[in-house]
Amino acid sequence: MRFDILTLFPEMFRGPFEESIIRRAQDKGLISIGLHQIRAYALDKHHTVDDAPYGGGAGMVMKPEPLAACIEHARRCNPKALVVAACPTGERFSQRVAAELSEAAGLIILCGRYEGIDERVRKLLVDRSISIGDYVLSGGELAAMVMVDAVTRLLPGALGSEESARSDSFSDGLLEYPQYTRPPRFRDLAVPDVLLSGDHARIGQWRRREALRRTLAIRPDLLREADLSAADRHMLAE
Ligand code: SAM
Secondary structure, three states: OEEEEEEOOHHHHOOHHHOHHHHHHHHOOOOEEEEEEHHHHOOOOOOOOEEOOOOOOOOOEEOHHHHHHHHHHHHHHOOOOEEEEEEEEEEEOOHHHHHHHHOOOEEEEEEOOOOOEOHHHHHHHOOEEEEOOOOOOOOOHHHHHHHHHHHHHOOOOOOOOHHHHHHOOOOOOOOOOOOOOOOOEEOOEEOOHHHHOOOHHHHHHHHHHHHHHHHHHHOHHHHHHOOOOHHHHHHHHO
C-alpha cells in the first residue's frame, strides 16, 4: 500500500517511520510512504499557507489553494487512494476503521495545523475525516502516524505472525487477555498455572475468560458490540 502524507512538518516522520514494523514493511515492499510539504504548493512568494478565519475569532485557518494543489499532486502519485483528513471533528478511529482503511488501494493523509483546514477542501477533496480520540493535538502528524501504524499491522506479511494481529485487542471486539513470559515467578508473582500446563484447550478458555473479564472491568461499552457466544455470556455471568 502506498501512503502519501501531506504536512507542514515532514521531518516529524523521519525517525518514527525508520524503525521496527514500519521500517520492515517498507523494506519488504509492502508499503511505501511519500511525504509532501504543503508549503511547497503555496501560491505567493512568502509561501503563505494560513489566513485569518472569516467571521473573526482566534487562530488561523489553512488556506484552500495550497492544500488542494498538494492533494491533487498526491493523487497523481497515488491515483486510487482514499483521501483522509486527520481532524478532531471526524469519525473516531478504531480497529474497525483501521481494517477498512487497510482495504483501500492507497491512502493520502492530510495533516492539519492551526485551527484546521478550510471546510471547502474537506467538501471537495476529502473522502473521510478521522479523529484519533477526544482530545486536541497541535497537528495531524501524530494522528497520521497512528493511522499508518495501525493500518500497516493489518497488511498481510507485515507482522512476524498473522496470529498476532488476529489476537490483538479489539480484533475480536474485546481487550486482549494478560500476557506473561519467563521467568515463571517474578517478585512473588507467579505466572498462572494454566499457561504452563501445555493444555491448549484450557489455555484458550482461560484467555477468553480473562479477555472478557478485562473488557467488562475496563471497557464494558465494547461488550455491546462484541460477537459473544453463549459460553462467553455464561463466563461473564460467573
Ligand atoms: N480548531 C480545531 C478544533 O477545535 O476542532 C483543532 C485544530 S488542531 C489544533 C490542528 C490540527 O491537528 C487539526 O486540523 C488536525 O489535523 C489535528 N488534530 C488535532 N486533534 C486531532 C485528533 N484528535 N485526531 C486527529 N487529528 C487531530
